[in-house]
Amino acid sequence: MFWLSMILGCLVITPLVLNVFLPYFWHDVLYFKDLMLILCKFASRRRRKPLFLVVDRFLEQALKHPDKPFIVFENKTYSYKDADRESNKIANALQWHSYLKQGATAALYMGNEPAFIFTWLALAKLGCAVALLNKNVRSRSLLHCFNCSGANVLIASSELKGAVEEIQNSLKEGGVSVFIMSRDCHTLGMHSLADKVEEASDAPIPQSARSSITFNSPAVYIYTSGTTGLPKAAVINQTRILAAMAVLASNGVTEGDVIYVNLPLYHTAGFVVGFLGSIETGSTIILRRKFSASRFWDECREYNVTVIQYIGEVLRYLCNTPKRDNDKEHKVRLAIGNGVRAEVWREFLNRFGQIKVREFYASTESNIGFVNYTGKIGAVGRVNFLHRKLFPYTLIKYDTERDEPVRDSKGLCIEVPKGETGLLVSRITDIAPFTGYARNQQHTEKKKLRDVFQKGDLYFNSGDLLMIDHDNFIYFQDRVGDTFRWKGENVATTEVSDVLTLSDFVKEANVYGVKVPGHEGRIGMAAVTIREGEQFDGTKMFSHVTRYLPLYALPRFIRIQDSVEVTATFKQMKMKLVEAGFNPALIPDPLFFLDEKEKSYIPMTREIYSSITSGHIKL
Ligand SMILES: *[C@@H]1O[C@H](CO)[C@@H](O)[C@H](O)[C@H]1NC(C)=O
Ligand SMILES: *[C@@H]1O[C@H](CO)[C@@H](O)[C@H](O)[C@H]1NC(C)=O
Ligand SMILES: *[C@@H]1O[C@H](CO)[C@@H](O)[C@H](O)[C@H]1NC(C)=O
Ligand SMILES: *[C@@H]1O[C@H](CO)[C@@H](O)[C@H](O)[C@H]1NC(C)=O
Ligand SMILES: *[C@@H]1O[C@H](CO)[C@@H](O)[C@H](O)[C@H]1NC(C)=O
Numbered sequence: 001m002f003w004l005s006m007i008l009g010c011l012v013i014t015p016l017v018l019n020v021f022l023p024y025f026w027h028d029v030l031y032f033k034d035l036m037l038i039l040c041k042f043a044s045r046r047r048r049k050p051l052f053l054v055v056d057r058f059l060e061q062a063l064k065h066p067d068k069p070f071i072v073f074e075n076k077t078y079s080y081k082d083a084d085r086e087s088n089k090i091a092n093a094l095q096w097h098s099y100l101k102q103g104a105t106a107a108l109y110m111g112n113e114p115a116f117i118f119t120w121l122a123l124a125k126l127g128c129a130v131a132l133l134n135k136n137v138r139s140r141s142l143l144h145c146f147n148c149s150g151a152n153v154l155i156a157s158s159e160l161k162g163a164v165e166e167i168q169n170s171l172k173e174g175g176v177s178v179f180i181m182s183r184d185c186h187t188l189g190m191h192s193l194a195d196k197v198e199e200a201s202d203a204p205i206p207q208s209a210r211s212s213i214t215f216n217s218p219a220v221y222i223y224t225s226g227t228t229g230l231p232k233a234a235v236i237n238q239t240r241i242l243a244a245m246a247v248l249a250s251n252g253v254t255e256g257d258v259i260y261v262n263l264p265l266y267h268t269a270g271f272v273v274g275f276l277g278s279i280e281t282g283s284t285i286i287l288r289r290k291f292s293a294s295r296f297w298d299e300c301r302e303y304n305v306t307v308i309q310y311i312g313e314v315l316r317y318l319c320n321t322p323k324r325d326n327d328k329e330h331k332v333r334l335a336i337g338n339g340v341r342a343e344v345w346r347e348f349l350n351r352f353g354q355i356k357v358r359e360f361y362a363s364t365e366s367n368i369g370f371v372n373y374t375g376k377i378g379a380v381g382r383v384n385f386l387h388r389k390l391f392p393y394t395l396i397k398y399d400t401e402r403d404e405p406v407r408d409s410k411g412l413c414i415e416v417p418k419g420e421t422g423l424l425v426s427r428i429t430d431i432a433p434f435t436g437y438a439r440n441q442q443h444t445e446k447k448k449l450r451d452v453f454q455k456g457d458l459y460f461n462s463g464d465l466l467m468i469d470h471d472n473f474i475y476f477q478d479r480v481g482d483t484f485r486w487k488g489e490n491v492a493t494t495e496v497s498d499v500l501t502l503s504d505f506v507k508e509a510n511v512y513g514v515k516v517p518g519h520e521g522r523i524g525m526a527a528v529t530i531r532e533g534e535q536f537d538g539t540k541m542f543s544h545v546t547r548y549l550p551l552y553a554l555p556r557f558i559r560i561q562d563s564v565e566v567t568a569t570f571k572q573m574k575m576k577l578v579e580a581g582f583n584p585a586l587i588p589d590p591l592f593f594l595d596e597k598e599k600s601y602i603p604m605t606r607e608i609y610s611s612i613t614s615g616h617i618k619l
Contacts, residue, residue, distance in 0.1 A: 004110075019190065021220030036248045045242065046215070050207055054219070054241055054276060055124035059084070061282040070278075072303060073114050073287040080282075085202045087121035091209075093193065093200035094122060098153050098177050102127030102210050107146050109133040109156040109164065112289050115181050116265050117275065119155055124219075127210030131221040131233065132266035135160060136550040141231060141495075148233050149150075149221045151176070155193065164190070215239040222268055224490060231492070243275065248277030251336055251358050253307055255282035256376065258331075260305040262288040262296075262487075263314075269337065274309055283307075293317040297352075300330045303618075310337035311488040315348045316520060328353040332507035336360070338380065340474075344520075379473040380466075381463055382481055392429070395422030396452065398522045407447065413452045421467045421477045425449055425459040485521040489552040498556060499548045500526055503541060505534035511555060512574045514581045517613050526555040527577050527589075529563060536560055538592055538601035546593075556600055556619060557582040560590040 009385045045052045058080075066081035076087070094100050106128050109193050123130045131143065131149030135157075142163065156164050164171075165187060171178060185192040219241040221233040236244070248259070258279050263270035278285045284304045287503045296318060300308065314337070322578065336358040340348075345357060359380050396413040398405040398421075405413050405423060416422035428448070449461040465477040483490050493511040501508035504554055507529045513522025530536055536558075545554050559577075584591050584604045592601035593608055611617040 001613065005452060023611060033252055038250050040247070042243055046239075050211065050216070051213065051238075052242075053124070053210070053213065053238055054245060054279065055121060055210075057245065058121060058124075058279045061279060065282065068255075068282070069284045071114050071117060073286050076114075083114075083118060083233070084122065084204075086197075087120040087125060087195045088202045088204055089200045090119055090122035090193075091125045092203065093155075094179075094198040095126065095205075095209075096200065097193075097196055098179070098189065100126055100128055100153055102212050104153070105129040105131060105149050105151040105218070105426040106153040107131040107133050107137060107149055107151040107223070109142075109154060109160050110181070110260070110266075111135045111157060112265050112270070112287055113157065114287065115157065117287075119181070125209065126482075129215045129218040130219065132223070132271060134223055134231070134550070135264070135268050136461040136552075137223075137231065138163050138550075139166050139548060141548070141550075143170055144222055145233065145392075145529075145607075146171075146176075146225070147174075153177045153179070155179045155181065161185070161187070161190070162487040184390070195337045213238065214288050216240075220271070222271065226505060231495070233582055236272075241272070244272045245276045245280040245361075247273045248283075248307070249280050251334065253277065253281050253283060253334065256333075257281065257283040257306045258304055259283055259307045259309075260286045260288070260303075261309065263292040263309055264290075269309055269311055273336065275499075291571060292315075294319050296321075296348055297324075297327070297330060300332055301326075304331050306331050307334045308332055310335055310340065314488070315340050316344045319344060319347045321353060322349070327351055334358060380476050382476045383468055383474060391426060393423055393424060395468060398465060404512075411451060412454070413449075413484055415453075417472050418468050420466050423480065424462040424464050424466045425452060426462065428458045428460050471546035484524075486513065486523055487521070487552045489550070491524055491553045496524060496526065496549060496553055499545060500528060500555070502548070503544045505531050505536060505540075507531045510574065510577065512578050514557070514578060516619060521618065522578075523619055524553060524555040525557040525559065525577075525582060527559045527561050529561055536590070536592070536601075539599065542594065542600045554594060556594050557604065558592045558594075559587060560592075582609070 039095065062080040062084040064086075067079050069077045069079045071078045092107075098106075100106060100123075100603045106123050108119055108123070108130050110119070112359070120130055129149075131151050133145055137145055146167075153176065154164065154171065158177070158180055161182070164178060165182070168178070168187075168189060172189055179193040180187075180190055181193050183192055183195045208484075215238045217238050218235050219238045220236045222236060223231040226236050248257075251387045253259070259274055261270055261274040261278075263274065264560070265271050265275060275285065277283075286299065286305055288299070291314060315335070330352070331353070332355055334356045335348075337354065338360055340357070340359055345359075349355065349357070395416050397416050398404075399406050408414055413425075447461050447463075451457065451461045463480050463483065465480060467475045467477050469475065483492050485491070491513065493513075496511040497509040500506050500511070509529075510527045512525055512526045514525075516523050528536075541558070559582075580587055582591065582593075584606055591604040593604045594600075595602045608617065612619065
């Protein structure tokens with residue numbers, strides 16, 4: 001009797017004790033259970049014959065509920081069946097009019113619209129890899145992105161026809177077939193596609209059309225400007241995309257949910273988390289051309305949206321909209337994304353009610369990710385013993401001035417203690433592989449870090465500085481050296497300085513990001529030296545940078561220096577420049593500001609400075 005009550009007592013007491021002394025114990029266990037369920041499902045799918053790919057999951061859903069709304073876009077609803085038929089037609093048209101065969105790559109150059117999704121599905125049915133070109137890139141960058149995917153077919157929306165024409169000569173030299181998604185196209189060497197799709201059959205594409213695809217075959221190329229130089233194509237292979245499809249499902253999203261997709265479909269957040277996540281769960285997508293803070297909640301109410309996505313700025317933009325009485329009236333229950341600051345997170349919950357925020361940390365090409373599964377404001381995740389066993393990662397000491405990891409006398413890296421900021425590195429293993437960048441061996445190598453804790457070991461260098469606190473919560477701190485984030489996009493400093501030095505009068509350029517009060521991330525700034533006998537011309541500079549760079553990457557401030565300062569190791573001295581910022585009262589050098597109305601760089605004044613810091617000038 002005594003023992004029985006002891007045991008019963010223990011059963012009751014243990015959870016209580018655990019809750020008090022290890023308050024996150026159950027969160028940790030449940031999280032691990034979810035992780036295991038996902039891994040099991042993934043493993044069983046991988047055993048299926050013939051090979052089970054993402055598009056097969058879509059076909060399953062289309063069979064299960066053909067008439068269920070799949071995409072709602074500008075007052076038009078497309079059911080799963082509609083999407084299936086439309087993608088069959090595109091696939092049949094392409095099969096007939098292009099030389100696309102399974103295993104080939106096509107590039108898709110399109111903004112958010114149903115045709116993006118239908119075309120992607122069509123190409124997946126044909127067993128083709130798809131390069132998802134960023135619709136903001138132009139000329140040299142566009143050509144570069146196209147080239148490094150190895151695609152020989154380009155499919156563009158009609159609004160981007162002009163941008164394709166700019167690079168048409170090079171495309172022609174490379175023997176590329178160009179299709180424009182419009183009914184007619186009178187430019188020589190380009191073909192219309194929409195008319196051919198209308199005439200095409202909607203007969204299903206047989207599985208044999210993709211029978212040679214393996215899990216190692218590339219599925220999509222997503223462009224990132226993670227470290228240096230022009231954008232790089234991260235190769236996502238079939239295994240990876242199949243695993244990534246589970247992000248929404250693993251956060252409790254089911255087929256009853258309605259997902260609001262307003263982030264670009266050519267980025268990971270929109271494509272993998274939003275679009276593929278809906279396919280996996282069989283839910284409905286409310287698709288928008290782009291994010292609009294003012295329309296956001298009205299649309300969520302109108303369409304009964306239950307899941308929203310964000311990247312850093314999004315939640316802040318929503319908090320900055322004028323307060324309304326019905327702010328808390330909506331059905332949104334989950335917000336999933338990354339990059340939100342703790343104070344914005346708090347404000348967001350106060351203002352819009354009890355929405356579950358699932359902040360996660362991951363990048364397109366990295367082999368490690370975290371998710372806040374406990375509800376700790378500000379944290380991107382939590383150290384989970386078993387997760388760490390499966391995906392070994394560490395934070396190591398980093399020298400921000402020299403822009404490299406600190407190494408000890410034996411040449412090995414040093415783990416930072418809890419509470420200190422360090423560079424996140426994760427071991428490259430079979431279950432955590434690093435696929436690298438397409439046709440870019442040099443940059444693939446740069447992301448690999450060797451001799452971290454032992455001679456000969458191999459880690460992925462995330463390029464992100466994180467901190468783990470004494471309660472094991474993980475916080476994102478900053479990004480290292482050669483990139484910064486602005487408006488949710490990565491800006492590669494070397495790409496911008498390459499463009500600046502292509503102008504007639506800039507000799508050297510040192511590009512970095514500076515903080516602006518009231519904004520997430522950093523805005524672009526450049527310190528440049530001028531070629532001998534030349535002068536800085538603000539108007540010429542403006543037309544040069546707007547021609548070659550996407551909007552988010554434009555240097556908003558330019559500082560003219562006599563010489564570029566370098567460190568002892570001859571690396572450009574950035575930290576001092578970043579700290580100096582753009583305040584004309586503190587900077588002795590000539591300073592210019594990009595004025596969109598004047599279409600020129602104009603001299604920076606104290607008035608402009610205070611209008612920016614007070615928020616009167618919108619950046
Ligand atoms: C959708 O319909 C509403 C009302 O029927 C109309 O006001 C709105 O302009 C339509 N939107 C689009 C993008 O067609
Ligand atoms: C891309 O390839 C084409 C043809 O092969 C070539 O003419 C062009 O210079 C290349 N462009 C870039 C940016 O690599
Ligand atoms: C949203 O939900 C309400 C009530 O549940 C329903 O009456 C309405 O038709 C729904 N709207 C849409 C667009 O599904
Ligand atoms: C993440 O943290 C927030 C902040 O409290 C919380 O509301 C949310 O529920 C957490 N996410 C979870 C548990 O998935
Ligand atoms: C793609 O997936 C496989 C698993 O089938 C993985 O082991 C491999 O590293 C990946 N392939 C490439 C080229 O990265």
